Amino acid sequence: QVQLVESGGGLVQAGGSLRLSCAASGRIFSGWTMGWFRQAPGKEREFVAAIRWGVSSTYYTDSVKGRFTISGDNAKNTVYLQMNSLKSEDTAVYYCAAGPYYISDYARPIKYAYWGQGTQVTVSS
Numbered sequence: 001q002v003q004l005v006e007s008g009g010g011l012v013q014a015g016g017s018l019r020l021s022c023a024a025s026g027r028i029f030s031g032w033t034m035g036w037f038r039q040a041p042g043k044e045r046e047f048v049a050a051i052r053w054g055v056s057s058t059y060y061t062d063s064v065k066g067r068f069t070i071s072g073d074n075a076k077n078t079v080y081l082q083m084n085s086l087k088s089e090d091t092a093v094y095y096c097a098a099g100p101y102y103i104s105d106y107a108r109p110i111k112y113a114y115w116g117q118g119t120q121v122t123v124s125s
Contacts, residue, residue, distance in 0.1 A: 002026050002114045004096045009119030012086055016123070020081040022096030022116055027077055030054025033103040034079045035112060036070060038092035038121075045095070047107035049081060059106055063089075088125040093118040 003025035012018055020036070028034065035050040049070040050059045058070050069082040079096060097112035105111060 002098055002100070004098060004114055004116035006094065006096045006116040006119040009094060009121045011122045011124065014086060014088055014123055014125045016086050017082070017084045018086065018121060020083065020094055020096075020119060020121070022079040022081075024077040024079075024098065028053050028072070028074070028079075028098070029100070031102055033099040033101070033106055033112070034070075034072065035097040035099075035103075035106060036079075036081045037095045037097060037109055038090075039095070039118075040092040043092075045109050047109075048094070050103075050106040051079065052102070061107070083121070086121075086123045088123050091121060091123050093120050 005023050008020040032053040036048040037045050038048050039045040051070045067085045072079045095118045096116040098114040099112045103111045
């Protein structure tokens with residue numbers, strides 16, 4: 001069993017930056033897929049970014065490309081989401097997810113085995 005704990009959310013003005021962290025209770029092994037998703041009120045959970053651990057291949061939804069960066073620290077078993085140039089439409093609860101295997105369709109939430117509790121990001125315009 002892996003537990004994921006997100007942190008770093010908060011209130012920021014449009015154009016500002018935040019860095020989210022996701023700390024895993026156990027070791028993240030090469031080949032795992034780590035993802036960030038978000039869910040705004042009244043909307044479905046949507047894919048934001050993913051990284052293949054050990055390979056460092058990264059994937060982003062179109063709306064965050066060039067603004068968000070996903071990365072990982074193997075020694076700390078932690079995944080980060082650096083969010084720059086934030087917009088009001090980025091407001092949501094952000095969730096970290098882990099799949100202890102290769103996930104080809106990484107944008108589908110159902111493919112991930114473990115989830116964090118979420119952290120709120122609010123961008124004021």
